[in-house]
Amino acid sequence: MTDLSRYERQLKEAGLRLTGPRRLILRILTESGDHPDAAEIVQRATARGTRLSLATVYRTMKVLEETGTVERHAFQGGPARFEKADRAHHDHLIDLDTGDVVEFTSPRIEELQRAIAEELGYEIVDHRLELYGRKIRCE
Amino acid sequence: MTDLSRYERQLKEAGLRLTGPRRLILRILTESGDHPDAAEIVQRATARGTRLSLATVYRTMKVLEETGTVERHAFQGGPARFEKADRAHHDHLIDLDTGDVVEFTSPRIEELQRAIAEELGYEIVDHRLELYGRKIRCE
DNA sequence: AATGCAAATGAGACTTATTCTCATTAAGAC
DNA sequence: GTCTTAATGAGAATAAGTCTCATTTGCATT
Numbered sequence: 001m002t003d004l005s006r007y008e009r010q011l012k013e014a015g016l017r018l019t020g021p022r023r024l025i026l027r028i029l030t031e032s033g034d035h036p037d038a039a040e041i042v043q044r045a046t047a048r049g050t051r052l053s054l055a056t057v058y059r060t061m062k063v064l065e066e067t068g069t070v071e072r073h074a075f076q077g078g079p080a081r082f083e084k085a086d087r088a089h090h091d092h093l094i095d096l097d098t099g100d101v102v103e104f105t106s107p108r109i110e111e112l113q114r115a116i117a118e119e120l121g122y123e124i125v126d127h128r129l130e131l132y133g134r135k136i137r138c139e
Numbered sequence: 140m141t142d143l144s145r146y147e148r149q150l151k152e153a154g155l156r157l158t159g160p161r162r163l164i165l166r167i168l169t170e171s172g173d174h175p176d177a178a179e180i181v182q183r184a185t186a187r188g189t190r191l192s193l194a195t196v197y198r199t200m201k202v203l204e205e206t207g208t209v210e211r212h213a214f215q216g217g218p219a220r221f222e223k224a225d226r227a228h229h230d231h232l233i234d235l236d237t238g239d240v241v242e243f244t245s246p247r248i249e250e251l252q253r254a255i256a257e258e259l260g261y262e263i264v265d266h267r268l269e270l271y272g273r274k275i276r277c278e
Numbered sequence: 279a280a281t282g283c284a285a286a287t288g289a290g291a292c293t294t295a296t297t298c299t300c301a302t303t304a305a306g307a308c
Numbered sequence: 309g310t311c312t313t314a315a316t317g318a319g320a321a322t323a324a325g326t327c328t329c330a331t332t333t334g335c336a337t338t
Contacts, residue, residue: 016286017285017286017334018335019285019286019287020287020334022286037324039324051288052287052288053288054288054289054325055288055289055325055326056286056287058326059286074216076213080324080325093255093259095261106255112247113270116232116245117272120243122234122241123273123274123275124271124272125271126270128268128271130266131263132264132265133265134262135261136260156315157305158304158305158314160316176295177295190317191316191317192316193296193317193318194318195316197296198315199315218294218295218296
């Protein structure tokens with residue numbers, strides 16, 4: 001869990017307290033390979049035998065977003081889903097049949113986005129690129 | 140209003156009734172140059188002196204999405220906003236300061252998306268590309 | 279180790295966006 | 309005009325997320 005202690009350092013540096021619930025949430029995110037939503041995080045805490053309030057999850061996520069520790073994704077018509085932000089930037093392809101999330105990156109798309117925004121007189125602060133698709137079946 | 144009658148034809152073809160509220164909603168969308176949300180559509184109906192229920196707006200939008208008459212956009216943390224789908228496909232750049240929505244298209248980005256999805260074994264059903272930015276000020 | 283203060287938490291009330299229910303209305307076919 | 313059934317309005321219900329406030333707990337200081 002060197003990962004975990006790195007998060008703890010990030011919290012410290014932001015002048016935030018290293019509380020039990022925060023440790024727990026960070027541990028759950030670190031150990032989850034997927035993109036859980038707030039309710040799932042509470043469930044995973046419960047599964048570990050620890051009580052955790054939904055309000056705390058949302059509050060903590062807001063804080064951790066600000067410190068750059070987690071990322072929030074609001075996919076089409078569902079609750080927001082979270083993942084830790086320790087990896088390089090990537091976009092998402094959502095499998096419409098299973099709900100699975102596949103990650104991908106495209107420097108070329110990023111560059112095109114930047115160029116388009118600039119042409120319109122804008123500087124990009126944030127962006128969202130989500131593909132919704134179905135597996136191609138090879139019959 | 141040739142536009143309007145085109146919508147009416149689309150409804151007819153889908154076996155849907157051409158009701159007062161539906162005409163009204165279509166007229167409002169046709170006359171609106173922006174991307175109103177459901178509540179705004181009700182307000183604009185009221186401004187015309189016609190009562191219109193929020194439930195009807197949402198129901199109608201669902202129906203019109205299915206007939207390909209309108210598009211729904213769920214931008215970051217606000218209500219869904221609607222626009223008529225009679226123009227060519229485009230993506231959106233949202234001005235973080237004013238909330239303005241600027242439309243743009245990029246065939247190259249579209250093509251890159253298709254290629255990426257294919258490489259991952261997926262076929263794209265839908266996609267979302269939103270840029271959030273700020274105007275570049277020339278001092 | 280004990281103290282004190284501000285930050286963080288939990289539980290539930292509240293807000294906002296959207297869908298559902300059901301009694302009433304009104305398209306449009308005959 | 310009548311009849312059938314889809315569509316509507318009004319408000320209840322649901323879902324996601326935020327807020328309030330009394331209580332707890334980090335942690336800096338003794």
